[in-house]
Amino acid sequence: MRKHFNIMLVLSFSGAIISGILLYQHYFPEMNLGVISCGKGFSNPCIAIGQSPYSKLFGIPIAAYGVLYFAILTFMMLLADYAEEYYYHIFMSLMFPIVIAGVMADIILAVLMIKIGEICYLCVSTYIINIFLLALLYFYLKKISNREKLFEIIKNFFMPESPDRKAVLSLFVVFIFFLSFSVFAATIILQSRVSASQTPESKITKLISDFYNEEPQSIDFPETNMNLGNSAAKVKIYVFNDFLCSACYKFYNIEKYILARYKNKVEIKYYHYPLDSSCNKYMDETIYANSCQASRAMFAAASMNIFEEYFYSHFSDYPFFKDGYGSEQIFKNFEEAMKIKNSINDKKSFELFLNSKEATDLIKKHIEFAEKLKIEATPTIYIAGRKIVGVPPREFVSAIIDRELSK
Template sequence: MNKGLQENDTMNAGGTNRPFAILAITGLIASIAGSLISTALIMEYFGASIALADAICRAGSDINACRTVAKSVFAAIRGVPVIGDVPTALFGFVYYGYAALLFISAMRMDSTNRRAPLVLVAMLSVPALIADLFLLFVSAFSLNAFCPLCMASYAATAVVLAASLVALWHSRTVRPDEGVPGIIRSLAVFVWNRIIVHGLAVFLLIAGGFGISLLARESLADSMSRFGGDERASRLIERYEAVLESRIDIDGAPIDGNPGAPVRIVVFSDFNCSSCTRMNKSLKRLLEERPGELVIYYKNFPLGEQCRDEMDRRKEVSSCLAARAALCAAR
């Protein structure tokens, strides 16, 4: 066995063996992918979705599950003095970026020194994976939302950890300093000799993460300004408050949501109306995104002359029948 290890050490001494190179490149790709995913999640937190990320987050559903997770208390450290909100994804961005740097460092070293950056990657990946598992548990059992981008980032962390551990195994040697003390010593030397470079790299990654956050905020603010910003919103509120209060009879109307919710919405719709169908999908999504906060009352407004004298739409005869059937079913 020792002979095999010695042969492995001899093969590695002159450069990088093929299995190690494949593993290091795999870890590097996973790290880069994790950085990109973290960037998208930072954008999601501030409400500035990237088109591709939004499509992924809505996979199999009309609901942006990533946005649902981003609204939770676990999505950020909120109210940090001077800085403001710090998205959880920003920590992921720094972790993946630094892991990529360490994989590159390992690939540039010979077998006698490459263990140190790999050990550092593994040491960082273990708590990162634990945090990911905790967030996965929260998403599944507390938020009831599965964020595809979050899942992809968890997978990236697992790949980074696995790649670093297996690459470490392929970099094993039988030198006298082999073992935990030797690994700790080589790790300390690696960090000390590169403390300025790596410190600067981490600083730049943190600055980059905050830069992405700032761009996301500005993008959202720009979108709001194009819409009209606070001035238009104020005008709309004034117009709304100027309208006389009207009372709608909702006794016996079918409802969806929490009957005791503070927000009540009354919907007038026709079962044959395609626009009403699209609106109902949006309302369903709103109910899922804000559970317990609102209740929807449904009122029939069939666009057919059989039940509305003012209508002249013979092709909508079934609207009246559908409305009556719905009322019967509700009772």
């Protein structure tokens, strides 16, 4: 039984850690979780579920309840381990109905996950942990021969007669209260930190009002081979980008959130506008050296059908190469993109596209089109026929998308 107990302790502690990760990701969806991420590239179902309307209960993220649930189980197991046999059986037995309730809640959450149309692997792992805990507790209770005596012991725990057992019950209740208080207080602190960094709601309302007060333009955007999202999506976002631009990197973090949250409901289409005089004749001076080469790399990746993977790899590395971009970085991102795509490494074809006349012609075509629209800065974004210059607040972009989807 000791072996089973240790497994249960590890499982409950792991559940608390995973729930904590989900809670943190709920408030900071732009964070890169590396190997524990739900998906590769822009595919992250955990963010989509964590930002869905079903992600909260009474204003508190579901993940916070998960942290509290597994923390209580861990606490009860530690009490059972260090207490005498009398309390060991009490706490182990009390866990059984709690875990049954947890499994029932998981079934409801799984149904909602199916309704959303995403599979959050971190969420599923907590469901699996619960099933294992339930099975182990069932085998524990099955081995107890005198269950009537066990029920009597549990009854006496909640209706104690001796002063020492009254004290134990009081301490147990107080600890559960403070544990709950700590988890929810930490959640509120996280929420406050996020709220402090967000754009005030009054400003978002004004931005939305000003945005829709503008007359939409009827623009015939040319074809581009640089697309993210669903080509059949209702909402189209057009972005003129310099792929070495620091503001474009900031917008990339918003794009990650948009593509995760709205997945099949949005398409983002990119156009070259390098702020580099070596290929952009409308630039009096170069702002981002080698951004023409970065545009060529994006063209090559798109031509090989690895644009999404290359784009993700490129901007994931941006903080490390922003002041020293060159051929070495281009091919490093190509290697990473091919790994994400699980494709055969065809470096020769990539190099041919990179240095092709087609790349030169398309970049030039996009620059000329941008000039007709009087584009002067990157990113310049078009949604619903209206123009946004610079990096808009994430809440502002989400509000526009929600409004367009509701039409």
